[in-house]
Amino acid sequence: MDLEELRKLRKRLAEIRVSAGGTAGRDAAKAEIDFEVGLALVEALAQLSVDIDQSKTILGTRAQELAGELKSLKESTAQAADSAAEQTRSLVAWTKGYAIASFLLVIAMIGQLALMWFRR
Numbered sequence: 001m002d003l004e005e006l007r008k009l010r011k012r013l014a015e016i017r018v019s020a021g022g023t024a025g026r027d028a029a030k031a032e033i034d035f036e037v038g039l040a041l042v043e044a045l046a047q048l049s050v051d052i053d054q055s056k057t058i059l060g061t062r063a064q065e066l067a068g069e070l071k072s073l074k075e076s077t078a079q080a081a082d083s084a085a086e087q088t089r090s091l092v093a094w095t096k097g098y099a100i101a102s103f104l105l106v107i108a109m110i111g112q113l114a115l116m117w118f119r120r
Contacts, residue, residue: 005040009033
């Protein structure tokens, strides 16, 4: 029931109050107004129920989408962690190789210096 309909009902009720007719006419008109107001209330409640159902459907859909996104994020995070662990292992292996190669180069240079020293 919109504002205009409510104004019409109030005007009709005011007319009933000031009418000079018998009480039966007044009571019937008042009952009619009560029925119209009740009907408008039922319509508003029915619309509210529909709106609540639509909201629940929307929220359910959004919750399912969020759950899917969280699952995807979990999988991506696990893959990133595995990849980072693999890269760390590779870096450790290469660092060990470089350390061993550097050590061997130092030994070779010391050997070369020793040879040069003893040839003098």
